[in-house]
Amino acid sequence: xxxxxxxxxxxxxxxxxxxxxxxxxxxxxxxxxxxxxxxxxxxxxxxxxxxxxxxxxxxxxxxxxxxxxxxxxxxxxxxxxxxxxxxxxxxxxxxxxxxxxxxxxxxxxxxxxxxxxxxxxxxxxxxxxxxxxxxxxxxxxxxxxxxxxxxxxxxxxxxxxxxxxxxxxxxxxxxxxxxxxxxxxxxxxxxxxxxxxxxxxxxxxxxxxxxxxxxxxxxxxxxxxxxxxxxxxxxxxxxxxxxxxxxxxxxxxxxxxxxxxxxxxxxxxxxxxxxxxxxxxxxxxxxxxxxxxxxxxxxxxxxxxxxxxxxxxxxxxxxxxxxxxxxxxxxxxxxxxxxxxxxxxxxxxxxxxxxxxxxxxxxxxxxxxxxxxxxxxxxxxxxxxxxxxxxxxxxxxxxxxxxxxxxxxxxxxxxxxxxxxxxxxxxxxxxxxxxxxxxxxxxxxxxxxxxxxxxxxxxxxxxxxxxxxxxxxxxxxxxxxxxxxxxxxxxxxxxxxxxxxxxxxxx
Amino acid sequence: xxxxxxxxxxxxxxxxxxxxxxxxxxxxxxxxxxxxxxxxxxxxxxxxxxxxxxxxxxxxxxxxxxxxxxxxxxxxxxxxxxxxxxxxxxxxxxxxxxxxxxxxxxxxxxxxxxxxxxxxxxxxxxxxxxxxxxxxxxxxxxxxxxxxxxxxxxxxxxxxxxxxxxxxxxxxxxxxxxxxxxxxxxxxxxxxxxxxxxxxxxxxxxxxxxxxxxxxxxxxxxxxxxxxxxxxxxxxxxxxxxxxxxxxxxxxxxxxxxxxxxxxxxxxxxxxxxxxxxxxxxxxxxxxxxxxxxxxxxxxxxxxxxxxxxxxxxxxxxxxxxxxxxxxxxxxxxxxxxxxxxxxxxxxxxxxxxxxxxxxxxxxxxxxxxxxxxxxxxxxxxxxxxxxxxxxxxxxxxxxxxxxxxxxxxxxxxxxxxxxxxxxxxxxxxxxx
Numbered sequence: 018x019x020x021x022x023x024x025x026x027x028x029x030x031x032x033x034x035x036x037x038x039x040x041x042x043x044x045x046x047x048x049x050x051x052x053x054x055x056x057x058x059x060x061x062x063x064x065x066x067x068x069x070x071x072x073x074x075x076x077x078x079x080x081x082x083x084x085x086x087x088x089x090x091x092x093x094x095x096x097x098x099x100x101x102x103x104x105x106x107x108x109x110x111x112x113x114x115x116x117x118x119x120x121x122x123x124x125x126x127x128x129x130x131x132x133x134x135x136x137x138x139x140x141x142x143x144x145x146x147x148x149x150x151x152x153x154x155x156x157x158x159x160x161x162x163x164x165x166x167x168x169x170x171x172x173x174x175x176x177x178x179x180x181x182x183x184x185x186x187x188x189x190x191x192x193x194x195x196x197x198x199x200x201x202x203x204x205x206x207x208x209x210x211x212x213x214x215x216x217x218x219x220x221x222x223x224x225x226x227x228x229x230x231x232x233x234x235x236x237x238x239x240x241x242x243x244x245x246x247x248x249x250x251x252x253x254x255x256x257x258x259x260x261x262x263x264x265x266x267x268x269x270x271x272x273x274x275x276x277x278x279x280x281x282x283x284x285x286x287x288x289x290x291x292x293x294x295x296x297x298x299x300x301x302x303x304x305x306x307x308x309x310x311x312x313x314x315x316x317x318x319x320x321x322x323x324x325x326x327x328x329x330x331x332x333x334x335x336x337x338x339x340x341x342x343x344x345x346x347x348x349x350x351x352x353x354x355x356x357x358x359x360x361x362x363x364x365x366x367x368x369x370x371x372x373x374x375x376x377x378x379x380x381x382x383x384x385x386x387x388x389x390x391x392x393x394x395x396x397x398x399x400x401x402x403x404x405x406x407x408x409x410x411x412x413x414x415x416x417x418x419x420x421x422x423x424x425x426x427x428x429x430x431x432x433x434x435x436x437x438x439x440x441x442x443x444x445x446x447x448x449x450x451x452x453x454x455x456x457x458x459x460x461x462x463x464x465x466x467x468x469x470x471x472x473x474x475x476x477x478x479x480x481x482x483x484x485x486x487x488x489x490x491x492x493x494x495x496x497x498x499x500x501x502x503x504x505x506x507x508x509x510x511x512x513x514x515x516x517x518x519x520x521x522x523x524x
Numbered sequence: 525x526x527x528x529x530x531x532x533x534x535x536x537x538x539x540x541x542x543x544x545x546x547x548x549x550x551x552x553x554x555x556x557x558x559x560x561x562x563x564x565x566x567x568x569x570x571x572x573x574x575x576x577x578x579x580x581x582x583x584x585x586x587x588x589x590x591x592x593x594x595x596x597x598x599x600x601x602x603x604x605x606x607x608x609x610x611x612x613x614x615x616x617x618x619x620x621x622x623x624x625x626x627x628x629x630x631x632x633x634x635x636x637x638x639x640x641x642x643x644x645x646x647x648x649x650x651x652x653x654x655x656x657x658x659x660x661x662x663x664x665x666x667x668x669x670x671x672x673x674x675x676x677x678x679x680x681x682x683x684x685x686x687x688x689x690x691x692x693x694x695x696x697x698x699x700x701x702x703x704x705x706x707x708x709x710x711x712x713x714x715x716x717x718x719x720x721x722x723x724x725x726x727x728x729x730x731x732x733x734x735x736x737x738x739x740x741x742x743x744x745x746x747x748x749x750x751x752x753x754x755x756x757x758x759x760x761x762x763x764x765x766x767x768x769x770x771x772x773x774x775x776x777x778x779x780x781x782x783x784x785x786x787x788x789x790x791x792x793x794x795x796x797x798x799x800x801x802x803x804x805x806x807x808x809x810x811x812x813x814x815x816x817x818x819x820x821x822x823x824x825x826x827x828x829x830x831x832x833x834x835x836x837x838x839x840x841x842x843x844x845x846x847x848x849x850x851x852x853x854x855x856x857x858x859x860x861x862x863x864x865x866x867x868x869x870x871x872x873x874x875x876x877x878x879x880x881x882x883x884x885x886x887x888x889x890x891x892x893x894x895x896x897x898x899x900x901x902x903x904x905x906x907x908x909x910x911x912x913x914x915x916x917x918x919x920x921x922x923x924x925x926x927x928x929x930x931x932x933x934x935x936x937x938x939x940x941x942x943x944x945x946x947x948x949x950x951x952x953x954x955x956x957x
Contacts, residue, residue: 095527095528099577423874423875426874436884436886438886438888438889439889440889441856441857441859441888441889441890442856443887443889444885444886444887445884445886446883446884446885446886447882447883447884447885447895448881448883449880449881449882449883449897450880450881451878451879451880451881451882451897451899452877452878452879452880453869453871453877453878453879453899454877455871455874456871456872456873456874456876456900456901457874457901458899458900459898459899459900460897460898460899460900461896461897461898462880462882462895462896462897462898463894463895463896464882464884464894464895464896
């Protein structure tokens, strides 16, 4: 709030918007910490730590070797410097790469066995009882009493709970939804085939580090022709309890299948910055469709920029089959530094990629985010809609690539990125790369940073609306096309975001 | 730090190779200081490499090679541009001043002097400009070693100072008569408060040409710049124009580029006085696999109420490559900025490429900035419409291509120049059919 009150707000941005942005990103309500006894691996990263993580997850040898190879590649690599973000150099040897609650050493068999502190944590996060059981790692939660189920179904994040609750139903449909460590044990043939096939272990600095030290994550396999009967979801919290600092997600949508996947995340408020380097790989086969939605709400650091999460994430979808489709939707409100480019490789003919993003930065936050659309197949289509909102002293950058390869005949791309600045001490930037290598494809890029159009306002005023109404109407659509792409399960968060009333922004 | 160290080493080697054999000219103390500082900057940055961010779409290797690649002379079947215009002609043949072909350099409201002479004088106004805007480098994060090299080694060029509104344009004519010429020219232009001058530039210049122009426009002054880069097929050029604008001043520049193996035109303009206006436009037409054209434009808004407008159009065919990189930077406090940028390409066949990086970097909240970039083929519907009205295919294509380029040509205020360049474009298209 402080930063916003001090700076001058331009005309046309209504106070409600300003307050809502401040409320949303100024006060972090998930900032508390659960005190619980933990098992840590020694500080730092080394081949021994990599082996230890692999060992703790009871992984087969091929997996350990894979990690070790990634580690030796990582040692040769240099930290990327091209993003428009600045932060103190990270000491990779001064942090823990593995942390597990002591009580999780043996998987609890029932709710009664689960550490009450863990239960309390999830309760506090507003995740229903049923989900508490599942997130706390209870085996056999799907057979728990029905009142739990009711709560799960009613809750915002119910799909996480439902996802595991209806494991039997998912199994009946042939869908595999489990943690990646379980998948390595139970479905090695699938993991072997697909892991690292979209984001190779040596892809980039943080992805390579992740390949070496990822501790857990989610695994989804949807067999041919199956429409996943419910939305799947994972909720990540960085806390002592959670080992999700380096998580790895692998989603495989086989021919003609469909799945919608949700991701949420929060972290406690601390003075020192924490690193979160995740990798998400999605494989989309012929005629399959994947929707991936994220509401990213990691701790953003305080008003002076102390603490917060460094969110350095590699997300990529490979549309391998013809007519495959992938859709990324992200709402980025948290993290001190974000470095994230969910991308689409449109390999199959007639495949489609979509990217919808709202990035809100406040105080000292920095976000450098965007997407890559690599068109390789014929008649491929992509659409990018990015809205950046900057307040306080924050810096918000859209960075994207649209590449039309010579063989991607008759392909289309449409890109729109709009920025809104609240206050005169923040920044909004656009860095698009456009590479067109054939003439039957069309690429259109548009970006604006501006105030509400006076002509449109005049038109509305002339029809008898007052100034505020007119502004609201004219800019109503600013974020709507992104929010509309979000699944129902994120309705609560989306609603809060609508309250930001981007109605007050730009055209 | 393996890769970064290797790149730095490669660039240092490249620079050492290029500098070997180049000698800095003599001159007065101020000029020598500017040159040695430029050399220090160059050594510090190193010559550009394909792996540098702002050279990723254009391979600089032939621009930085120790010896300029040969360029066959081109038999120009068209008359020289702006032939009918009453103007002050300043002719350079392969980068060497040609006094005989040039006009008398005395003109009302103007002070024109060759750089080689100006830099000999202990006191000269060019001291405030030579190497100064280039070193200022409004967007410092982007290194411009090619410009620094030009400042350090340019033996000649012109210094033009305008005191009044001057009607007669100054025309720099660059002739190319030697297959192996490697020319470096550096111009300084000072438009005093309230003055106005038009600068025309024509011709291919040399087999390899490096040109830097620094332009300081005083309060309420106006600078008009129209250039036609020659039709030589094999020439290579690196050009940079640095502009600094005072309050209420104007800077308008248009460039037509036809052919050429490699052209890199950089424009770096800084709006430092309130209510200044700059329009930068370009039309480039290229035919053939060896055509590579690169417009790199950086506009910095550092004052209130300024306007900038960029319009760049490219027509590419038979494997030609067009590049556009541009950034509008709005500094904190540069409120009421109006920034506009459009870069478009028309790909006439499937082999040609358009590579673009249009950027916005904005630190002020009360601004209207937009950019657009499109790429595609000629509209089938428009073509069909014309053909259904009996217009032959190639004529219809030319008509639509000219219409596409017209938006950039419209940026030229003076109709005489606009018509001349329009005809040249039409001829270029006709010759290709």
